[in-house]
Amino acid sequence: MIRKRLLRVGTGKKVPFTQLVKIRNFTAWTIGLLCIVLLSGCSGNISHAEKYTGDKADTENSVIRIAYSGKLDESPLFAAVENGYFEEQGIRVELINGEDAEIQEGIRSGTIDGVTADYRFFKSIEEGLPLQFTAGLHAGCIRLIVPADSEIGSVTDLQNATIGIEAPGDGTMVIASMLFKNNDMYQDGEEVQWSCYGEAGYEKAFQNKEIDAAFIWEPAENTAEQLDQTYRTIFATAQKSSTGGHGHNHSSSIHFTRSFVGLSGKLIQEHRDKAAFITKAWLEGAVWVSENPEAAVKLAASKYGVKGSYEDNMELISSYMWTNGVKDAKPNIQYYITEQRANGLLDNTLEEEDFYRKVFAEILPEFQ
Structure with a gap:
């Protein structure tokens, strides 16, 4: 029997989610892609930067305006500015602080040239936002957990x-969608009952009996030890021996990009080389964050308004993998597009390959 489901957001608010949550049939290449995408482990950071060996960008009077909203995952941008990585590439940068809606409006109007982007931008790009991704900045692994007594x-x-x-x-x-497909669950249009725990956290959702299980981003090592005392891990992309319930072994760890370098489509079209140098400097900032997490947390809080205690932010930044780089961006973006389309977040009639080319700009030679 096919049931209509609702998505619960936060702590109790419900919104219709019929189109969004439908688990449609996945193509074979989609599942195969997940098994090969991003083979680096989750126990540490990825400390490589894509090497672009061309000449510096031609210095022009124009300034590249990059927006930020004061979040910890914007740390590579802060590091690239403070350490002079943009200047080393011949790029003059001005940082502009704003809220998410203001930033997107600035991108549309041409007053903002770049931003740290994430999965939420796919829909905006579909609706005409002139932004393209050029590299991944940080990634994470994922666990499926249930209460210990479940x-x-x-x-x-x-x-x-x-x-x-x-x-x-x-x-x-x-x-979650991949696991359900791998285990022959929710077939023939049957819908999943999702519940978004959001900023309130999965702990509160479990306490309020709002969820039976949760997919969470892999926490820092010290928090993971505490988590294991309260919850059981059913599946973890970081575990090489993880199975999907029917013996689907994952021979290596899988992680997903959580943030990307986002640049104006106009900038990329008119100044492709400059966009490449901007991306390189941004990635160098991510490497610095990987190697200097304490300094990155202090910089983000003292100069860029990132909220939260030092201890909490250190725990969060330590759970990230910096950097994700350029070569991993293509399979990540393709997979996000496939799953967002399959779950109704993107138009079902969307041509995925065409949309991928709209989202991602292949501007660094190592990608080819």
Whole structure:
């Protein structure tokens, strides 16, 4: 029996989610792609930067205006500015602080040239936002957890359960969708009962009996030890021996990009070389964050208004993998597009390859 489902957002607010949550049939290449995408482990950072060996960008009077909203995942941008990485590439940068809606409006009007982008931008790009991704900045692994006393023991036990995810269309939903398909669950148009725990956190959602299981981003090592005392891990992309409930072994860890370098389509079209140098400097900032997390947290808080305690931000930044780089961007973006389309976040009639070319700009030679 096919049931209409609702998405619960936060702590109790419900919104219709019929189109969004429908698990449609996945193509074979989609599942195969997940098994090969991003083979680096989650126990540490990725400390490589894409090497672009061309000449510096021609110095022009124009200034590249990059927006930020004061979030920790914007740390590579802060580092690139403070350490002079943009200047080393011949790029003059002005940082502009604003809220998300203001930033997107600035991109549309041409007053903003770049931003740290994430999964939420796919829909805006579909609707005409002139922004393209040029590289991944940081990534994370994902766990499926249940309370320690839960009767759920495998992925297949999640049929008809309420599934907690961080946000519609993000990596937690992507992994969940993959597991359901791998285990022949929610077929023939049957819908999943998702519940977005969001900023309130999965702990509160479990306490309020709003969810039966949760897909969460892999926490820092010290928090993971505490988590294991309260919850059981049913599946983890960081575990080489993880199975999907029917013995689908993942021979290596899988992680998903959480943020990207986002640049104006006009900038890329008219100054492609400059866009490449901007991307390189931004990636160098991500490498610096990987190697200097304490300094990155202090910089973000003292100069760029990032909120939260030092301890909490250190825990968060330590759970990220910096950098994700250019070569991993293509499979990540393709997978996000496929799953957001499959779950109704993007138009079902969308041509995925055409949209991929609209989203991603292949501007660094190492990508070819």
